[in-house]
Amino acid sequence: MDYFPIFLDLENKKCVIVGGGEVAHRKTKAVLKSGAIVNIISIEFSKKFNDFPEARCFLIKEEFNVKHLTDATLVIAATDSLSVNKKVANEANKLGIPVNVVDEPSLCSFIMPALIDKSPVIIGISTGGNSPVLTRTIKEIIEINLPSNIGLLAKMMGSWRQRVKERFNSFDMRLKFWEKLMDSEVPQLVFKNKLVLADQKIQEQLRNNSFEDSVGEVYLVGGGPGDPELLTLKALRLMYQCDVVLYDRLVSKEVLNKVRPDAEFISVGKSESQHTVEQHKINEMLILLAKEGKKVLRLKGGDPFIFGRGGEEINELAKSNIPFQVVPGVTAASGCGSYAGIPLTHRDYAQSVRFLTGHLKDGKLDIDWKNLNNKQETLVFYMGLLSLPKICEELMKHGMPSSMPIAAIEHGTTHNQRVVSSTLDKISLEVLELELKSPTTFIVGEVVKLRGQLNWYG
Template structure:
């Protein structure tokens, strides 16, 4: 048996729910969202349903179910834990030719309630014919992650202008081409940027133009890829990767993140990793401009966050100067991710009242830092790109008065499967890093909070390199993982 999919208009129409528990509560919420006039039949109600009754948003009958209750309703849902009662509701619906859904009982149901994705006025319903509701939920979650919030306003705008679009494009082919432009071009971009007035004006201008369906102009999305774990990507980043024509990616973007990109997207490495292939910033600018002007959606994929030591600001300045539309999708920067994966609270209230993010990508960059501000008490330092300058960082901090026993945590390949956390004291920082072969990418955390790694590190390998006299009595198992 196959189902015939329908979307039912229940606004102002009567619906009946049998049962007053948590399942009934979820079903009633969906009916009220659709504008139905809902009655519930149950001996008792959950607190949330009782509140709806108090607000007169829901009618309650505490008397036993009677088949005649179905006579005046359009849809009935049986949501009780009594199989006999559910069967009686289904039988009453069958005899009266009324649609009935029995929760988790597809054979008794004349109508089934699908998993629904809401992007009003857009709705997407998923049904497995009652065979695998958990799979339907997982599919819904996957599709949810691919649909931007702006798709709903775009559908609403298209609905408002539908008659004018049909009048302007009476032929189906040109009309389809215009709708593609509407979605992929500056109108969709303006809605994604939460600029509805601009989107409306762009659509008005396009409908009045001689050639409104010209190819969509290209655009650039700067995306933060995070530190490497693909699970740390935001939904907006995942959508951008699935919509990209061209992806210009840094060397530190992990292969696992690149694997999530659209299969036919062109991947172009523009690595700027020290000691290896180096793509000048001017060449990156040139490629952004070239591909965007060719009408492509370009994703500039950066490790961490585009605006934390990532030159994202320079790139959007260049795009703005050349009138290329752009968006920015922030990413989880290395300081946050590495600290979290090492069990370190960067601003623990007992140890740190502030945090400084600094970069020491070369030995020559070290003298330019404001060291007096960096050695202040009750402060955490998160030092990016400092592996090549560890000795200079260590000696300069000590020279400016930081205690030799100040804890440090050096996190290599943070959030990736090969993460290592080396923890010790500042006086031995450079020596220990060399002894354990720590290499870039690695983030250095200095301050009292770094000592948390000894007892709270939960991911990857942990190397406790404190002096023997200050080792705690904790065993690795005691220190271990919260899992």
């Protein structure tokens, strides 16, 4: 972090702005909003300055000198003279007063963020002085997504804080109360300006909720194949709500970065060939953590119900009466197909698609090969890297032509994606030569040919 963000209380504090032009006027206006008393130093002032409230805004028609800084909490230099601005910065620094020099980051001890002011909710945005246009774009994105009454909601929650504190004596219970409130209809009521009803609902929740010995919940969430933009909105919401996350090795770093940063992170390291933590231990951990009242995120690659053992995990939860939710994710077949430019079905080439596992059990593949030789069906093999020669051999042995197109997609949907398009008789050697690693998915069928025209991702 290049700058450490803080919010200053400037109510009735002396702030000094040096300059009498347009920029100084803008800065004065911003600082006055915080309740500060502002001394503005300049030998000349634009007319606009006369509009400011006299009680809190003092125009001092003098050249800047160090005495102007006595007892100042904050200083802004906004003149059009670099030498004056430098002098202001030097004097302020000597006195240890935070100083901002407009458009001169090297002279600043603090910079001012762009603001979204929905008081008491205030959002500060900064790109560290790198790109004002990017700052504006970020501001727009947040403004569009932020309900206009968010400040009202904050005020209403503030007005209930003391009563909630009296009702629940532990921090944990209070936290649960507020989280539950945020999930209830109360925020929407406030956003629709139905404030009396919202107040009543809070009263009801305060009366009826008891969080003693309450059990937590497990969110079994599909993290998709790698690109974080493929996460569902629900997945993102739950990723931001959890207290603890148990994640597999397949979950990409970019997806993991979307989890609430102060949650507890536990890697259970599961991949198809390596189980750092055994499955039954993972099941036990989920139950134990939920029983401690925690919101547990079980984050898996792809979709939890497709070769993800998600069913087994929630079966154990159900047996122990632990509440859970399941959030589907984009499975590797869809992700890899889309990002490799290979539609899994196509009216001219494939009317159906079949997902298969190439995972070897005791060195063997348990697959009904006889029923796989269907020209109109696409086959997608998960976990097939080690068994690829066997898969190709069996498909050809059961009648599939050796020229049947097959694609290998490694790290699909990520910046490291590699795609090898080949045929059944050649792919094993090519995959070996190119040293493809896990995770890799294989797509077999005529649809693979379409990649020539439809590859958009590179």
